[in-house]
Amino acid sequence: MTELARQIRGGDLRRLARAMTAVENRTEEGAAILAELGALAGQARVAGITGPPGAGKSTLIDALARHLRRQSKTVAILAIDPSSRITGGAILGDRIRMQRHSGDAGVFIRSVATRGNSGGVAGATAELVRLLDGAGRDAVLVETVGVGQDETEIAGLVPVTVVVLAPGMGDEVQTLKAGIMEIADVFAVNKSDLPGADRVAAEVRGMLDLGTGGDRAMRPAVVRTVASEDRGIGELWEAMEKAWAGGRRRPAPTGD
Numbered sequence: 561m562t563e564l565a566r567q568i569r570g571g572d573l574r575r576l577a578r579a580m581t582a583v584e585n586r587t588e589e590g591a592a593i594l595a596e597l598g599a600l601a602g603q604a605r606v607a608g609i610t611g612p613p614g615a616g617k618s619t620l621i622d623a624l625a626r627h628l629r630r631q632s633k634t635v636a637i638l639a640i641d642p643s644s645r646i647t648g649g650a651i652l653g654d655r656i657r658m659q660r661h662s663g664d665a666g667v668f669i670r671s672v673a674t675r676g677n678s679g680g681v682a683g684a685t686a687e688l689v690r691l692l693d694g695a696g697r698d699a700v701l702v703e704t705v706g707v708g709q710d711e712t713e714i715a716g717l718v719p720v721t722v723v724v725l726a727p728g729m730g731d732e733v734q735t736l737k738a739g740i741m742e743i744a745d746v747f748a749v750n751k752s753d754l755p756g757a758d759r760v761a762a763e764v765r766g767m768l769d770l771g772t773g774g775d776r777a778m779r780p781a782v783v784r785t786v787a788s789e790d791r792g793i794g795e796l797w798e799a800m801e802k803a804w805a806g807g808r809r810r811p812a813p814t815g816d
């Protein structure tokens with residue numbers, strides 16, 4: 561193993577950040593470190609967290625990170641921002657999040673704005689996830705905004721996808737595209753402290769019954785969370801662990 565790879569696997573976040581930039585920019589060094597660390601990938605728990613803006617994805621990922629840190633697990637958070645440039649609100653949220661975890665080498669946070677990138681969301685994300693996995697992070701959590709095509713794209717890149725919903729955001733369940741049924745391994749009904757969470761959970765379950773013909777083994781878990789108060793986080797992580805372990809079979813693609 562090269563000295564650089566050893567340092568990164570030893571927890572050197574500065575060098576990891578530089579390697580991420582090199583991979584993003586597709587430099588030769590980037591290709592080299594990706595080849596070396598990528599060969600060691602496959603150990604991390606990798607999940608995509610998607611859902612409409614404001615549902616609480618970032619807050620939920622923060623809470624999951626705290627949960628994992630209590631178990632001395634290392635975490636990488638990759639926030640994919642397909643629509644806005646570095647000045648966008650999502651990045652501001654990430655700054656706040658970075659401050660909260662700063663000084664803890666157990667949490668690595670990175671934002672990527674993918675608009676205009678040659679490989680699009682898929683190209684950049686797949687490689688960065690692989691690098692983070694190979695860097696020895698125990699968990700890699702990828703945040704994507706669930707609008708447009710990106711959430712289906714992310715689901716193709718990660719073994720487990722969590723779809724985050726929340727009450728008070730309009731008819732979110734009604735307007736969910738059919739595709740989301742196929743990509744969700746776990747539904748998090750976040751903001752369960754607010755009125756309407758029962759209705760959202762019931763609607764998701766109703767939709768799942770239709771989609772899976774009532775076959776319970778096929779059904780993704782529906783977990784209620786209050787991310788801002790660290791409630792339901794252990795249950796969410798457990799549901800994710802089950803999904804990684806293959807506890808749920810995705811319905812066969814319908815082909816259309």
Ligand SMILES: Nc1nc2c(ncn2[C@@H]2O[C@H](COP(=O)(O)OP(=O)(O)O)[C@@H](O)[C@H]2O)c(=O)[nH]1
Pocket residue numbers: 611612613614615616617618619620653750751752753754785786787788789
């Ligand atoms: N009441 C309530 N508010 C929450 C909860 N989780 C997140 N929020 C708030 O919802 C807003 C959007 O959260 P954020 O994590 O940025 O959503 P994202 O756009 O999906 O990443 C923020 O003001 C959060 O503080 C929750 O469980 N309950």
Ligand SMILES: [Mg+2]
Pocket residue numbers: 617618619650653703
């Ligand atoms: Mg966010």
